[in-house]
Amino acid sequence: MSASAPLGRPVQPPGLRLVTPLGGSPVTPSxxxxxxxxxxxxxxxxxxxxxxxxxxxxxxxDMENGVTLCPRRETVQLLARSLRLDDAAREDLSLAAGVAAPAAPTGPGVGVVRAGALLGRDRERAELADWFSRGAEPVLTVVGLPGVGKTRLVLELAGAVGHDGSRVLWPGWGGDDGGGADLPDRLVEAAVAELTTAAGGRGAASTRLALRIGAQPALLVLDDPARPPDPRALDQLLGQCPGLRVVLTAVRPPRVTGMRRLVLHGLPTPPDPQDPGWATAPAVRLLTGGPIPGSDPDPGELTPAERADLNAVVEQLDGLPFALTLAAPLVELYGPATLRRCLAEDLLGTLGVGAGAAGSDGTAGAERFRRIRETVDALPATRRRALADLCAVTGPGAPTQDGPVPPTVEMLCRTSGLALPECGRTVDELCAAGLLRRQGPGRFRVVGLVRSLATALPDPTGRPAAVPA
Structure with a gap:
């Protein structure tokens, strides 16, 4: 299988684009x-x-039941913003509603929310709610690899906060740009643009935003901005708005004082594939509830061996929601045992097949491949070298009856030649970026997708690339 996959920006889910039958005109979904x-x-x-x-x-x-067929343009615009649709999806929704397509929001943090990422996030959702209501730190960063569900988790927090009466400031999702709203989108976007520049101070938009907010409780969402917020400008805004809380999503944690961090990892592997509740585990639901109609195997019809194979697939993919979604159509195509073997032989190439399977959200998956690759490639040379060393020692070098021994800081010291304190700091940074996943006290392992990407990149020091075990 080829390890390459087409790269591009996220697109809407399958089945929603215009379909042209043979010899006919395009058919627009209702x-x-x-x-x-x-x-x-x-x-x-x-x-x-x-x-x-x-x-x-x-x-x-009424719209979903077909009672209302032609809603007002403003209604379509509000729904498109709240659903975080991309340009193509907005155009289709407006066409189906019989109105002109509203302009797509632009600016920092505008993105497309993907399905399923909230499954199994009860603990993280509770932590976010507790932080907003009682947290001493005014800033919280949700850190994790692309496709792990950071935006979807924050969307849930924003909905709960807004339902309780607090303001939600999210560029591209908020008040009308017409000027009649209390906090129009353009003001929020301008203020965020000022906060995320290197100017080192607040501008006119940030000042106006602070005057509008005052002491009221509010949530400002910075969803994966191109630059982290300037610490001094952010401190000034927080000082003038005591009720303001800022949540930031990022692949790597920024250096911001007074910040709380929540590292989001993939969904956990179900503990026992023979347990009656195994089929309802979040990771299993994503893997067996694929996007292709008719491709969902009935968990009750799976043999014990097939359940064990699917459990292994979840572990191979580290429970990453977007990777599980790409693998879902392959469960029906290959079967659990063959899929497990293909992932072990060529994880990137196998997921590339899933990205190209009919009905899968392949372009979005390829975009996340690209962003994870960029995250690995952007590591400092010493961290890249340490990651390559960890990839080299992770394997059957010291097997037990339960499988390979997870690497430790001591293993990294022996292979890299770094001092123990520096190895500890390296491991902490890689864990904080979601590139490593802790397996217990002093034990961890490289995320499978990261391993595949890291070993495919040249070592920054000129050493030969590590060979996956």
């Missing part, structure tokens, strides 16, 4: 179908979407 599919794709109920968009739940229900 408004009801589009709205219902987009809403369920990001895991929202009708009531939650109503809370996020300020569109009544009755209006949403």
């Amino acid at each position: 408004l009801a179908e589009l709205l219902r599919t987009h809403r369920t794709r990001i895991g929202l109920t009708q009531q939650q979407l109503a809370d996020f968009s300020t569109v009544s739940v009755r209006a949403i229900r």
Whole structure:
């Protein structure tokens, strides 16, 4: 299998683009179908979407049931923003509603929310809620690899905060740009642009935003900005707005004082594939509930061996939601045992097949491959070398009856020649970036997808690339 996959920007889910039958004209999906599919794709109920968009739940229900066929343009715009649709999806939704497509939001942090990432995140969701209501730190950063579900988790927090009456400031998702709203999008976007520049001070937009917020409770979301916020400008804004909390999503943690960090890893591997509740485990649901209609194997019909193989697949993919989604159509295509073997032989190439499978969200998956590769490639030379060393020692060098021994800091010291304190700092940084996953006290392992990418890149010191075990 080829390890290459087409790269591009995220697109909408399968089945929502215009389809041209043989010898016919394009068939446009109905408004009801589009709205219902987009809403369920990001895991929202009708009531939650109503809370996020300020569109009544009755209006949403009527649109999804086909009662309302031509809603107002403003209603479509609010729904498109709350569903975080990209340009193509916005155009389709507007076309189905019979209105002109609203302009796509631009600016820092605008992105597309993907489905399923919230599964199994009860602990993280509770931690975020506790931080907003009682946390001493005004800034929290959700750190993790692309595709692990950072934006989806923050979206849930924003919905809960907005439902309780607090302000939610999220560039590209908020007040109308027409000027009548209390906090129009353009003001929030301008203020965020000032905070995320290297100017080192607040500008006019940040000042106006602070005056609008005052002491009221509010949540400012910086969703994967191109640059981290300037510490001095952010401190000034927080000093003038005592009720403001800032949540930042990032692949690598920025250096911001007074910041709390939440590292988001993949979903855990179910402990026992023969347990009656195994089929409802979040990682299993993503893997066996693929995006291709008819490709969902009935967990009750799986043999014990097939369940064990699927458990191994979850572990090979480290529970990363986007990787599980790409692997889902391959469960039906190859079968659990063959898929497990293919991932062990060529993880990137196998997921590339999943990215190209009919109906899969392949372009978004390829984009995440690219971003993870960039994350590995952007590491300092010493960290890249340490990651290559960890890839080399992770394997059957010291096997036990339960499998390979996870690497330790001591192993890294022996292979890299670094001092023990420096090895400890290196491991902490790699864990904080989501590149390593802790397996217990003093034990960890390289995330499978990171290992595949890291070993494919040349070593920055000129040494031969590590060979995967």
